[in-house]
Amino acid sequence: xxxxxxxxxxxRPTSIGGQAVMDGVMxxxxxxxALAMRLPDNRIYxxxxxxxKPGIWRKIPLIRGVVSFVSSLSTGMxxxxxxxxxxxKYIPEEEREEPGNFEKWLNDxxxxxxxxxxxxxxxxxxxxVVSVLGFVIFPTWIVNxxxxxxxxxxxxxxxxxxxxxxxxxxxIIGISRMEEIxxxxxxxxxxxxSIHTFENGLDLVPENAREFTTMHPRCGTSFLMxxxxxSLLLFSFLGWPGLAARIASRVLLIPxxxxxxxxxxxxxxxxxxxVVRVLSVPGLLLQKLTTAEPEDSQVEIAMTALKAVLTxxxxxxRDGVIVDPEEETKEENFIPEED
Numbered sequence: 060x061x062x063x064x065x066x067x068x069x070x071r072p073t074s075i076g077g078q079a080v081m082d083g084v085m086x087x088x089x090x091x092x093a094l095a096m097r098l099p100d101n102r103i104y105x106x107x108x109x110x111x112k113p114g115i116w117r118k119i120p121l122i123r124g125v126v127s128f129v130s131s132l133s134t135g136m137x138x139x140x141x142x143x144x145x146x147x148k149y150i151p152e153e154e155r156e157e158p159g160n161f162e163k164w165l166n167d168x169x170x171x172x173x174x175x176x177x178x179x180x181x182x183x184x185x186x187x188v189v190s191v192l193g194f195v196i197f198p199t200w201i202v203n204x205x206x207x208x209x210x211x212x213x214x215x216x217x218x219x220x221x222x223x224x225x226x227x228x229x230x231i232i233g234i235s236r237m238e239e240i241x242x243x244x245x246x247x248x249x250x251x252x253s254i255h256t257f258e259n260g261l262d263l264v265p266e267n268a269r270e271f272t273t274m275h276p277r278c279g280t281s282f283l284m285x286x287x288x289x290s291l292l293l294f295s296f297l298g299w300p301g302l303a304a305r306i307a308s309r310v311l312l313i314p315x316x317x318x319x320x321x322x323x324x325x326x327x328x329x330x331x332x333x334v335v336r337v338l339s340v341p342g343l344l345l346q347k348l349t350t351a352e353p354e355d356s357q358v359e360i361a362m363t364a365l366k367a368v369l370t371x372x373x374x375x376x377r378d379g380v381i382v383d384p385e386e387e388t389k390e391e392n393f394i395p396e397e398d
Contacts, residue, residue: 063341064272066331070258075256075278075368077361078135079246080142081239084361086250087134088368091376092124098140098149103360103381104210106141107367124321125314131279136183195309198223200296203302220291227287231348241351249361251355256362257369263362265355273350276335277328280349281342285320288341293319313380 077086078164083096087110096104116126202219211213234240253269256263288307293316299307327335353361 061272062336065276066336067255067259068331070255071260071330073258074275075254075257075365076279076302077250077364078138078279079243079250081138082242082246082360083148084246084364085138085142085252086252086253086361086364086368090111090134091368091370092134092371093136093367094141094145095360095367096145097356097360098380099146099151100149103363104145104149104379105363105367105381106145106378107376110184111378117191118374121318122361125317127321128314130187133183136186136250140182144180146270148372158264178356182209191313194223194227195313196306199305199309200302206299211297215292215297215299216297220287220294223286223290224287227269228345228348231345235348244349244351245353245357247349249357251275251278251350252353252358253365257365258324263366265358265369268362269355270360273352274343274346276339276343277324278342278346278349280346280358281339282320282324282326284342285338287318289319289323290316 074090075086077084079085080094080096082098083094083104085092089110091107091109093105093107095106097103115127117123120307148348198219202215202222205218206215209218219230237242251273252268252271253263254275256268259271261267290312293312294309297305299305300308323338327339367377
C-alpha cells in the first residue's frame with residue numbers, strides 16, 4: 060500500500076464528502092448537497108439542495124459524531140431511493156417495473172410525497188434493524204457458546220470482535236459480486252478520485268483524476284472499520300455478563316462508539332504521521348473491496364456533483380437534465396425533471 064498516494068503531501072483536506080449511488084454520486088459540502096447521475100440515454104442529471112446551517116450539536120466532540128452518523132444514514136438511504144426514483148422516470152416505458160400493491164395503495168390514499176417519506180423511513184428502520192441484528196447481536200450470540208470452553212472475558216470479547224469484522228468483510232465480498240454493486244463501487248472510486256483532484260488544486264476534469272488512487276483517508280468505509288475496532292476495545296472493558304445484558308450493552312453503546320469513531324476519522328483525515336497510518340490500514344484495506352477503478356465517464360459524474368456543491372449561494376438549486384456539462388450553472392442549460 061502506497062501511503063504517499065493516499066496521504067498526499069501538500070493536499071488541502073476539505074470537509075466535502077460523498078456517496079456512490081445507482082449510476083451516480085452524491086456530494087455534500089458545507090452549504091449544499093448535489094446528486095449527479097448518468098441517465099440511460101447517457102445524459103447527466105443533476106439535483107442540488109441547499110443545506111440548513113449546522114446546529115450547535117455539530118460542534119461538540121463525540122456528540123457531533125452521533126449526530127453525523129444518524130444524519131448520514133438518513134441522507135444516504137434517502138439519496139439511494141432518490142436515485143432509483145430518478146432512473147425509473149427516465150427508463151423507457153416498456154422497461155419500467157410496476158409498483159407493488161402496497162406502494163400503489165399508499166399512492167392512492169396518501170399521495171406520492173407521503174409515500175416517498177414512508178418508504179424512506181421504512182428503509183432506514185430496516186437497515187438499522189438488519190445491521191444491529193447481523194453485526195451486533197448475532198456475533199455475541201454465536202460466541203456465547205464458546206463460554207463453556209473459554210474462561211477469559213478478554214479473550215471472549217476479542218473473539219467476538221474478530222468474528223464481527225470477518226462477518227462484515229465476508230458481507231462486502233459477497234455483495235461485491237453483484238453487477239449493480241460493482242458499478243456502485245466504481246462510482247465510489249470516482250468520488251474519491253474527484254475529491255483528491257480538488258484537494259490537490261487541480262482542475263476538475265477526468266484527465267486530472269487518473270493519477271490518483273481510489274482510496275481516501277476520510278472515507279465512510281474507514282469509519283465503519285473504526286467502529287468495528289473501537290467496539291472490540293470498548294466491549295473488552297465490560298467483562299462477559301449474561302447474553303441479555305451483553306446485547307443491551309452493545310446496542311446502548313452504539314452512539315458512544317459512533318462518536319469515538321467519528322473523532323478518530325476526523326483526526327486521521329487531517330493528520331499524517333505513523334500512528335495515523337497504522338490506525339488507517341484496516342479501513343484502507345477495506346476500501347480495496349468497496350472501490351474500483353472508474354471510467355472517465357463515471358469520474359465526470361462525480362466531478363459534476365462536486366462542482367455543484369462548490370458553487371456560490373447566488374446559484375439557484377437545480378433539478379433536471381444538464382444540456383452542456385461545461386455550463387451546468389446556467390439557467391438555460393437545464394431541462395426540468397420529468398413528471
